[in-house]
Amino acid sequence: MNEEKQSTQKKRKKINWAPYWLILPSLIYLALFFIWPMFRGLGLAVYNDEAALSLQTEPSRDAATAGTLPQGTQVEILDQQGNLIPPDEAGQANVITEVWYQISAEDADGNTVEGWVSESRIRVREENEAGAPTAGSVRTRIGAGDTLTEVYSEPNENAEVAGQLEARAEVAITDQSILEIWYQVRGEDRNQTVEGWAQSRYIQVFGETNTGRIDRGNTGQFTTEYLSKMVNDRFFWPATITTFLLMILIIPVQFVLAIVMALVIQARLKGNSLFLYVFTIPLGISELAVGILWFSIFTQSGFLNSFLQTTGLINTPITFLSADTRYWIIIAIWLAEVWRATSIVMVIVVSGLQAISDEVLEAAELFGASLWQRVRHVILPMLKPSLQVALILRTILALQVFAVVIALSGGDVVTVLANETYRQYSEFRNANVAAAYAGLILLISMGSAVIYLRMIRSQEEMAA
Amino acid sequence: MSTTISPKNAVQVEASAEVKAVHQQMLRQQRLNRAATYAVAILLVLWILVPIYLIASMAFTTPAAVRAYPKGVLPFIPFSFETMNFFLQSEGIIPGVINSIIVAIITLVLSTLIAAPAGYATSRFLFPGRDFYRLSVLAVRAFPIVVLSIPLAVVFINLGMYDSVYSLALMHTALALPTTILVIGSVFASIPFELEEAAQVFGCTPFEAFRHVVLPLVLPGIAAAAVFTFVMSWNEVFAASILTVQNRTLPAQVLAVLGQSSEPYQFAGAFFMMIPALIFIFFIRRYLFNMWGQVSK
Known part of the structure; x- marks a missing residue:
């Protein structure tokens, strides 16, 4: 007895790992391409990776921090220094380097000049097997009054001048040094002067002058900059309002239409499978194609005007899609979306209806319930779970309407949040503000899902 | 015995006439409902298919016909691959x-x-x-x-x-x-x-x-x-x-x-x-x- 008990306990404890192995690839994939980017996206909206630049007391990576300056600060450039770095470090991403050649050549007077010249001054003509330059000539300086190129005793422009070479002078390259340029800068942050060294890649130098600005920082900070940029954008409020307006206009009509379609399918007419096919076609049609399709109807020389004109209802074509007739654009978007996205609701409703047993419906019919009574008191209550899912799904999809709006309005006259995300990214090249818009869409999606679930639960509680 | 049965019979005959009437009315109602359902179904089919037909007619005609106004009541005339070819090229x-x-x-x-x-x-x-x-x-x-x-x-x-x-x-x-x-x-x-x-x-x-x-x-x-x-x-x-x-x-x-x-x-x-x-x-x-x-x- 005891042994038996133990063995069953052992059996229970043994975990079957097979299903976990089977779901593992999908979990990894979704974590990598869904959950992580989602958080990264929220980060982009509120976190600036390059908010501040920390300056160092010495032109060295190991030096102590002298202070920080925020991105965009105007700075004075006090000094410059090139640090030799090993060639293997030079290949690293984000390291901007300058190469200096050690050369020997003859100047105009026939004297031999030996020293260092920046890579930018030499046109390389010969290389050895390893790819290192061995010979070249001095480049011509276009537009410069001084045609002589200075050769320095050390790989540094501040070093002593060892000689001067004319343009096109032949040089032998004996060695090269890879330098990382550091600037000593001085700038003000909240009325405090900060002075220190930073690598050249963080500093944007203005022309030949000794001023510049902090192009990007190396430390991150949370910021509301992008959010306020989004809210203050001139398209923000129109886009938000239109998005909600479209949601309110589209969703109820879609649900009514979808339920009617589902009832037609449920009636099992002859040719039912054909009806089913036709009703589901829009499910597979691209949003952009639908936008163009409705554009062909509403454009000035489009089908609607053609129809009205041939039937004699109008004499001159009506301009539907213009900045003065925004409501027509809204109506066109509304029709296009109802046309396109009702199918998905219909499919969900039909599969919900199939779960309701025919007996229930027949019983209701036998007791003399009218169609409306059947829909109101039998079908709708039993469809509630399906409708709930369809409602959440549709709301989220309605927030993504994008190509339809561009096709029908050009994207300026009437705009929605998804379109602004696209505009910020593609037109203004501002991924952070685009991420802020995307975050807002995410927030509205999740918010509406929670509200729907709450509403349905509270209704159930009231009923109980 | 016959006296007890005959009223019953009479009632039955009467009832069956009523049932028949109700039955016929229900049948008529059902046929009407079915016709209405068909009408709704066909309307919905047209709602989906007409726009597709319109855009298809534009895709398979000449560019001149696409630009024409007012557009023909029966598109596809003239039928041509010109527009589609133009797009694909x-x-x-x-x-x-x-x-x-x-x-x-x-x-x-x-x-x-x-x-x-x-x-x-x-x-x-x-x-x-x-x-x-x-x-x-x-x-x-x-x-x-x-x-x-x-x-x-x-x-x-x-x-x-x-x-x-x-x-x-x-x-x-x-x-x-x-x-x-x-x-x-x-x-x-x-x-x-x-x-x-x-x-x-x-x-x-x-x-x-x-x-x-x-x-x-x-x-x-x-x-x-x-x-x-x-x-x-x-x-x-x-x-x-x-x-x-x-x-x-x-x-x-x-x-x-x-x-x-x-x-x-x-x-x-x-x-x-x-x-x-x-x-x-x-x-x-x-x-x-x-x-x-x-x-x-």
């Missing part, structure tokens, strides 16, 4: 079509390969965490594409994978995966486990049972899911526009030049993009209910 269209097909096929293969084992696991094993897994997959399905595209674009730029059809396929796979997992799960669930057990009783190894009994039965359903994934990827325009610059897919290309393109180009393009939907939805229409019915359970 425009810059970037053929490469766009090729890119779209590459992206869609990679997406289809990748998402099916990853989703099939997961779908099998959720339908065949009752393991702790199964409901949580299904719920998370459902929740992920509900996240907007818009939210994903921007951070992925930034990540791909940093990794040097930006503007590539392969990166776009990775993103489309992420979009398709949740649906594919749920659909394939429901396809497996519709095959009774007893079949697999029976095969094992008759001497098959678990793998053989799967290979010879289950696989042939689930293949059509998985194929339908794959076709739907293909159509989704073919249609997807937002992520495609964000993630590609030079190597645009067809919808991204059409969208990029939409403002500067002519009406013949736009209309032919719209119809061309619809073709896969018109063909594929026909073949997978029955499975659509498996797919979306699943979501609500």
Whole structure:
């Protein structure tokens, strides 16, 4: 007895790992391409990776921090220094380097000049097997009054001048040094002067002058900059309002239409499978194609005007899609979306209806319930779970309407949040503000899902 | 005896006349209802088909007929491939079509390969965490594409994978995966486990049972899911526009030049993009209910 008990306990404890192995690839994939980017996206909206630049007391990576300056600060450039770095470090991403050649050549007077010249001054003509330059000539300086190129005793422009070479002078390259340029800068942050060294890649130098600005920082900070940029954008409020307006206009009509379609399918007419096919076609049609399709109807020389004109209802074509007739654009978007996205609701409703047993419906019919009574008191209550899912799904999809709006309005006259995300990214090249818009869409999606679930639960509680 | 029966008979005759009348009225009512249902059905069919017909008529006519106003009541006249040819020969269209097909096929293969084992696991094993897994997959399905595209674009730029059809396929796979997992799960669930057990009783190894009994039965359903994934990827325009610059897919290309393109180009393009939907939805229409019915359970 005891042994038996133990063995069953052992059996229970043994975990079957097979299903976990089977779901593992999908979990990894979704974590990598869904959950992580989602958080990264929220980060982009509120976190600036390059908010501040920390300056160092010495032109060295190991030096102590002298202070920080925020991105965009105007700075004075006090000094410059090139640090030799090993060639293997030079290949690293984000390291901007300058190469200096050690050369020997003859100047105009026939004297031999030996020293260092920046890579930018030499046109390389010969290389050895390893790819290192061995010979070249001095480049011509276009537009410069001084045609002589200075050769320095050390790989540094501040070093002593060892000689001067004319343009096109032949040089032998004996060695090269890879330098990382550091600037000593001085700038003000909240009325405090900060002075220190930073690598050249963080500093944007203005022309030949000794001023510049902090192009990007190396430390991150949370910021509301992008959010306020989004809210203050001139398209923000129109886009938000239109998005909600479209949601309110589209969703109820879609649900009514979808339920009617589902009832037609449920009636099992002859040719039912054909009806089913036709009703589901829009499910597979691209949003952009639908936008163009409705554009062909509403454009000035489009089908609607053609129809009205041939039937004699109008004499001159009506301009539907213009900045003065925004409501027509809204109506066109509304029709296009109802046309396109009702199918998905219909499919969900039909599969919900199939779960309701025919007996229930027949019983209701036998007791003399009218169609409306059947829909109101039998079908709708039993469809509630399906409708709930369809409602959440549709709301989220309605927030993504994008190509339809561009096709029908050009994207300026009437705009929605998804379109602004696209505009910020593609037109203004501002991924952070685009991420802020995307975050807002995410927030509205999740918010509406929670509200729907709450509403349905509270209704159930009231009923109980 | 006869006296007791005759009133009863009389009542019965009377009642049957009433029943007949009610019955006839009900029949008439039913016929009326049916006619009304047909009328509604036909109206709905017209609502869907007329716009498609209109755009098709524009795609297969001469550019002059596309620009004409007022447009003919009976389009398709004159019938011509000129507009469609013009569209297909425009810059970037053929490469766009090729890119779209590459992206869609990679997406289809990748998402099916990853989703099939997961779908099998959720339908065949009752393991702790199964409901949580299904719920998370459902929740992920509900996240907007818009939210994903921007951070992925930034990540791909940093990794040097930006503007590539392969990166776009990775993103489309992420979009398709949740649906594919749920659909394939429901396809497996519709095959009774007893079949697999029976095969094992008759001497098959678990793998053989799967290979010879289950696989042939689930293949059509998985194929339908794959076709739907293909159509989704073919249609997807937002992520495609964000993630590609030079190597645009067809919808991204059409969208990029939409403002500067002519009406013949736009209309032919719209119809061309619809073709896969018109063909594929026909073949997978029955499975659509498996797919979306699943979501609500």
